[in-house]
Amino acid sequence: MHDLGFASARRRFRRWRCTRPFWAGALTLLAGPPILYFPYAHISFGGLILVVPTTAGTGSLLIGVLLVVMGAIMWYQPHMRISAGITTYVLSLISFPVANLGGFFLGLLPGLIGGSLACSWSPLKTSPTDKPAASDGG
Template structure:
């Protein structure tokens, strides 16, 4: 496969035996041409929205939901008014993650709400899902809020100087 340090083509069409710097110089069109149409469609869809931050917020909601339903021996770990907060907060975070992913125009609103709800989960849901869910939701909310997708769309538009 690899002789004398030369790059060779693997069976799947990927270039192997290259350093990271050399792989970086390979045009993206060459690599993406080998990807199936579904993968290319998903890449195009996910580039136009705060995907990573939204996924982190949604995963934090799922993590908090399961941490709020823990049963350790005879000790049922749950805080809040009869467990209502331990159900509503994770559902709200999951909904905020899905909404930020599907409606990226309102990413600042959803990101700020995810940060606030994630911080409140420290009190309302078992120390914010034992700190893991809280950290995921706060970091994900920051990523959603700081997403600059709208600026890239308008970057090519020239702004006229007013007299």
């Protein structure tokens, strides 16, 4: 009986996932945190401390937060996928010069892929449009 609850939850999640650009939103959500993290991070490798000073901390903060918001919009407002995808793509490109090479490419690449996937995704047709072919009368 324990398996029935898991199977039911899995079916509901699969149904939810198939009605929206799920992977586009997931990649976009993953693109935001690296862009947010690196301008404010003090990374240490053993005894060596790596500090990435930047004057674009505000730009990185804005880009990272907007990418997370765009990922959530792709999941919860699938009809906004084109505008969210274009916004994600542009923000990811802007993050390259503004936010330490797009979070050292850890935010740039998922953002570009997520934006592209959002623009190319289309919902499944719920009702078949198979209509009989019209005859030409001859």
